[in-house]
Amino acid sequence: MIGDNIKFFRKKAKMTQVELAEKANISRSYLADVERNRYNPSFDTLKAIASALNVPISSLIGEEDAKNSNRDTQLPELTEKDERDIAKDLQRIMDSLESREGLMYDGEPMDEETRELIRISLENSMRLAKRIAKKKFTPKKYRK
Structure with a gap:
């Protein structure tokens, strides 16, 4: 989902919701709702978020991109x-x-x-x- 991808790239950039919201010129509460997949952001909002995160919009839209590059969500192997x-x-x-x-x-x-x-x-x-x-x-x- 788009919200999960935004949250992943925000955390990867070591940004808080407040920092990202300020950079993207949106409210923090709206960003939180988007990250929780409560709202679907407009294209202009996605563009602003992607710009603030320095990632292409396609990375925010495509589930595969974030999941494939997200090694932290994979569970560790057993010894x-x-x-x-x-x-x-x-x-x-x-x-x-x-x-x-x-x-x-x-x-x-x-x-x-x-x-x-x-x-x-x-x-x-x-x-x-x-x-x-x-x-x-x-x-x-x-x-x-």
Whole structure:
């Protein structure tokens, strides 16, 4: 969306909303609403914002341009240690699910297919959670 792209390029230029609004000769509240995709700016407003950010208008309009150049939004890769931790935690969770007090369907134990589907779902969720946590809690000076 256009608002997301404006926000991305504003942050990349290390500008506040107030600074960009002043440079583009628009109000800060209007800029905030545009960044939240509440309003679609006119071509003249887009032109002013693009000029203030020193980017082509096509970068603000095209989703692909901002997303492809935005390495900061990509989640970090998992290390071997992260993979081992996930495997260990996954095995512990699966063992607890298969115990007598664990997960059962209508009093019946899980069949092999259900067990495998739950394992895959848990593993994907754990991987995503680990990557999000790494991004969120890694100090900026240590990010690549």
